[in-house]
Amino acid sequence: MESIKNKVAIVGMGCVRFGENFDKSIDDMLIDAAYEAYEDAGIDPKDIQAAWFGNLWAGHTGQILATPLKLSYIPVTHTENACATGSEALRGACYAVAAGACDIALAIGVEKLKDTGFMGLPQTRPNATWSYRLSSMTAPAGFALMATRYFAKNNLSIEEGKKLLAQIAVKNHANGALCPKAQFQKEITMEMALKAPMISSPLSLFDCCPVSDGAAAAIVVRADWAKKFRPDPIYVKALQISQGPREGFMSQAYDYAHVEETRRAGAAAYAEAGIKDPATEISCAEVHDCFTITELTIMEDLQFSKEGKAPEDIAAGRYALKGDLPVNTDGGLKCFGHPIGATGLRMMYEVYKQLQGKAEKRQIVNPRIGLTHNQGGEPGAAVVSVAIVGNEL
Amino acid sequence: MAGIVSFGVHIPVYRLTRAAIGQSWESRGPQGERAVANYDEDSLTMAVAAARNCLKRAVGSKVGAVYFATTTAPYLEKQSAALIAAVLSLAEDTQTLDFTNSLRCGTGALGAAINAVNSGAVDTVLVCAADMRVFAPKSAQEMTSGDGAVAFLIGKADLIAEIEWFDSYSDEIQDVWRIEGEKFLRTAEERFVQDLGYARVVRNAASKSLKKHAAAPDTFAKFCSNFTDPKSIGRLSAKLGFNPETQLQAELNQSIGDTGAAMSLMNLAQALENVTPSQSILVASYGNGCDVISIRATDKLASLLAIRKVADQVAQKIMVSSYNKYLIWRGLIEVAQTPRPPLVERQPTPPAQWREIKGELVLNGTKCKECGTAQYPPQRVCMSCKVKDKMDRYNFSQVPAKVTTFSHDYIMETLDSPVTTTVVDFEGGGRMICDMTDRDIKEVVVGMDLEMTFRKLYTVGGIHNYWWKCTPVRK
Numbered sequence: 001m002e003s004i005k006n007k008v009a010i011v012g013m014g015c016v017r018f019g020e021n022f023d024k025s026i027d028d029m030l031i032d033a034a035y036e037a038y039e040d041a042g043i044d045p046k047d048i049q050a051a052w053f054g055n056l057w058a059g060h061t062g063q064i065l066a067t068p069l070k071l072s073y074i075p076v077t078h079t080e081n082a083c084a085t086g087s088e089a090l091r092g093a094c095y096a097v098a099a100g101a102c103d104i105a106l107a108i109g110v111e112k113l114k115d116t117g118f119m120g121l122p123q124t125r126p127n128a129t130w131s132y133r134l135s136s137m138t139a140p141a142g143f144a145l146m147a148t149r150y151f152a153k154n155n156l157s158i159e160e161g162k163k164l165l166a167q168i169a170v171k172n173h174a175n176g177a178l179c180p181k182a183q184f185q186k187e188i189t190m191e192m193a194l195k196a197p198m199i200s201s202p203l204s205l206f207d208c209c210p211v212s213d214g215a216a217a218a219i220v221v222r223a224d225w226a227k228k229f230r231p232d233p234i235y236v237k238a239l240q241i242s243q244g245p246r247e248g249f250m251s252q253a254y255d256y257a258h259v260e261e262t263r264r265a266g267a268a269a270y271a272e273a274g275i276k277d278p279a280t281e282i283s284c285a286e287v288h289d290c291f292t293i294t295e296l297t298i299m300e301d302l303q304f305s306k307e308g309k310a311p312e313d314i315a316a317g318r319y320a321l322k323g324d325l326p327v328n329t330d331g332g333l334k335c336f337g338h339p340i341g342a343t344g345l346r347m348m349y350e351v352y353k354q355l356q357g358k359a360e361k362r363q364i365v366n367p368r369i370g371l372t373h374n375q376g377g378e379p380g381a382a383v384v385s386v387a388i389v390g391n392e393l
Numbered sequence: 394m395a396g397i398v399s400f401g402v403h404i405p406v407y408r409l410t411r412a413a414i415g416q417s418w419e420s421r422g423p424q425g426e427r428a429v430a431n432y433d434e435d436s437l438t439m440a441v442a443a444a445r446n447c448l449k450r451a452v453g454s455k456v457g458a459v460y461f462a463t464t465t466a467p468y469l470e471k472q473s474a475a476l477i478a479a480v481l482s483l484a485e486d487t488q489t490l491d492f493t494n495s496l497r498c499g500t501g502a503l504g505a506a507i508n509a510v511n512s513g514a515v516d517t518v519l520v521c522a523a524d525m526r527v528f529a530p531k532s533a534q535e536m537t538s539g540d541g542a543v544a545f546l547i548g549k550a551d552l553i554a555e556i557e558w559f560d561s562y563s564d565e566i567q568d569v570w571r572i573e574g575e576k577f578l579r580t581a582e583e584r585f586v587q588d589l590g591y592a593r594v595v596r597n598a599a600s601k602s603l604k605k606h607a608a609a610p611d612t613f614a615k616f617c618s619n620f621t622d623p624k625s626i627g628r629l630s631a632k633l634g635f636n637p638e639t640q641l642q643a644e645l646n647q648s649i650g651d652t653g654a655a656m657s658l659m660n661l662a663q664a665l666e667n668v669t670p671s672q673s674i675l676v677a678s679y680g681n682g683c684d685v686i687s688i689r690a691t692d693k694l695a696s697l698l699a700i701r702k703v704a705d706q707v708a709q710k711i712m713v714s715s716y717n718k719y720l721i722w723r724g725l726i727e728v729a730q731t732p733r734p735p736l737v738e739r740q741p742t743p744p745a746q747w748r749e750i751k752g753e754l755v756l757n758g759t760k761c762k763e764c765g766t767a768q769y770p771p772q773r774v775c776m777s778c779k780v781k782d783k784m785d786r787y788n789f790s791q792v793p794a795k796v797t798t799f800s801h802d803y804i805m806e807t808l809d810s811p812v813t814t815t816v817v818d819f820e821g822g823g824r825m826i827c828d829m830t831d832r833d834i835k836e837v838v839v840g841m842d843l844e845m846t847f848r849k850l851y852t853v854g855g856i857h858n859y860w861w862k863c864t865p866v867r868k
């Protein structure tokens with residue numbers, strides 16, 4: 001089996017400001033993200049030979065993308081992988097370029113959630129395997145189930161557990177406050193986090209990411225062409241994805257204190273990229289902190305912390321902007337926002353800027369290898385993408 | 394001769410004091426409490442609960458027919474009994490019938506069951522009666538009514554009580570009525586209803602029946618009827634020659650309220666828990682006439698399993714936090730809604746409902762013939778050993794279970810916030826995620842013992858979406 005390592009490069013990226021973009025249509029956000037990426041790569045829109053389009057709720061086919069960008073009858077693939085959709089668009093573009101099916105591809109993701117007229121995510125339609133006889137579980141509840149279990153497994157009281165989670169929210173808000181494109185650009189205190197209203201026990205308001213509008217885009221080219229576009233391209237080292245068969249919803253073997261798909265996708269990505277010790281080799285990571293508990297368990301599932309040791313590492317500031325392994329330097333989903341189809345590409349946008357040394361106030365020192373972790377679904381029934389990129393061949 | 398093989402009741406766990414209702418209207422409510430069906434219960438789910446309690450006491454009994462009696466059926470057209478039979482996984486040659494339109498339909502169904510068994514048409518009939526009548530806010534009946542269900546298994550063998558006679562008298566009177574499109578019951582003037590309706594008809598029917606069978610009131614240990622007013626029922630039983638202090642079985646009037654079509658039979662159920670073998674009970678069930686039934690307990694009554702007894706269910710209760718909450722549960726006031734995804738997106742479709750009758754609807758999962766792994770929902774490819782189509786059906790509805798993890802969710806739209814999302818692990822394998830109902834949120838902990846209960850998730854597009862929830866184990 002071949003690897004994607006060093007076969008493709010990202011030479012341009014764009015990302016709009018995430019948030020409640022009541023003044024922007026889905027077309028506006030697609031155009032702004034795409035044209036920022038074109039300009040960043042120094043290419044003409046006509047140079048795009050194929051596009052991968054990530055979106056959940058805007059409708060069908062690639063027409064949603066082709067129409068505002070006036071793409072000229074080129075192949076457009078509409079991808080969907082729940083909250084991991086953005087990474088799936090990037091994965092499709094990279095594989096096509098690596099296969100030689102095209103040399104320059106666009107990967108773009110968008111979501112417009114604030115036109116629905118209600119709070120939260122739209123309902124997912126009943127389907128064959130999981131009927132309308134669903135438990136009325138919300139997204140926060142699905143992850144709260146993991147928090148309760150993680151606390152129990154690690155002998156943390158509810159108060160200790162909530163304090164631990166609040167530290168993650170405080171850290172991500174501190175990072176987001178430095179990021180001009182983040183939805184929230186405001187620091188919060190431990191007290192604010194701990195006193196916030198309960199959403200799904202034990203998760204309260206600051207444990208949950210917002211519902212957002214946004215778009216992000218990447219230009220993917222053959223690695224051997226990369227330097228023709230820019231002096232500092234970012235090379236893809238690994239693209240892995242793990243889709244669970246909902247086993248955690250049905251089997252008592254699942255402990256509800258980790259996400260199996262994250263462990264599997266992480267291990268596969270490390271093997272593909274040739275990373276032996278992720279805790280020391282990864283310079284920075286953007287991970288799927290849809291809820292603070294998710295970021296906590298990801299630290300262990302991606303082997304950044306040893307099992308059961310994430311609480312200590314978090315308390316010690318290991319994942320803060322100035323820590324040994326900065327995580328969610330742009331504020332993460334918690335602060336940057338979470339427009340479902342765009343999030344995976346937004347994560348890559350931040351890693352790309354960090355590896356190029358262009359992250360401004362958030363810039364970390366001499367990064368070499370960056371990681372994105374993008375999760376769809378819920379603990380017990382998830383799909384997880386892990387991508388690893390580097391600034392050297 | 395047909396008799397009673399088993400019985401079970403279901404009393405909703407929620408109660409509202411009549412004083413609390415009275416206070417809301419700046420008046421004094423009478424003594425006592427009323428049972429309030431949870432927001433996810435209706436006459437059908439309560440009947441299923443009573444039927445399951447009844448059948449737990451009659452292990453191995455086959456059910457030849459299901460008769461369901463109510464004045465508050467979930468559908469005006471679409472049989473409830475067939476759905477009850479489906480949920481209980483009864484055979485397809487089970488006869489199913491709905492009885493309705495009068496408070497007497499519960500005992501009417503019982504009479505029909507006796508005839509069906511005596512005729513030899515069927516060996517056993519499961520008679521279920523349930524009601525949750527909604528009265529106009531501020532009415533006297535709102536305070537004195539209650540919600541509940543009862544089930545009797547009628548058969549010929551292994552009887553805990555024999556039916557000595559069943560007499561029926563018809564009577565036309567405009568005392569209590571409701572026409573299509575009207576939400577609340579209408580009643581005639583109170584004294585007319587009491588004196589010319591209930592008192593006249595029951596007295597006439599009971600005395601004629603006693604005379605016909607040459608039976609004296611003092612030969613009965615208990616007298617049961619279905620009228621709510623404790624004074625009038627006391628006066629009437631005295632006039633018939635019963636001692637209201639010792640013979641009248643009417644405790645539920647105070648603790649539960651008038652459960653409509655289920656009332657006479659719920660009183661009979663409690664009487665059966667209070668009598669000893671060979672004692673007799675007389676039931677006079679009113680509603681556009683009167684059914685008079687004489688029942689005598691056999692020696693087998695003593696060996697009936699003491700599970701989910703009426704007295705236990707009366708004692709185990711959670712108070713509804715306010716009268717407002719009751720009004721919201723019954724849809725009697727409209728309240729501000731947080732803008733959330735429209736429920737119509739989760740409307741069940743008839744083909745999907747039909748496909749799942751023998752699976753999800755009855756809480757059937759599968760158990761792998763190769764590796765023995767129990768799994769829900771039903772699977773064709775085993776999640777454990779991956780073999781295809783080597784599955785046995787496996788029913789989870791009676792399997793003991795525990796809370797593995799849970800969350801109280803405050804953002805899901807519901808009439809009883811928070812939604813307690815629960816991961817349920819079954820003894821012997823199998824896991825499902827569902828809502829926990831009838832729970833006090835302060836008592837929910839990891840490891841808590843659970844059982845499954847059939848409930849209504851919501852109603853959308855004119856379709857009631859019935860499924861299962863978990864609930865704390867109760868005695």
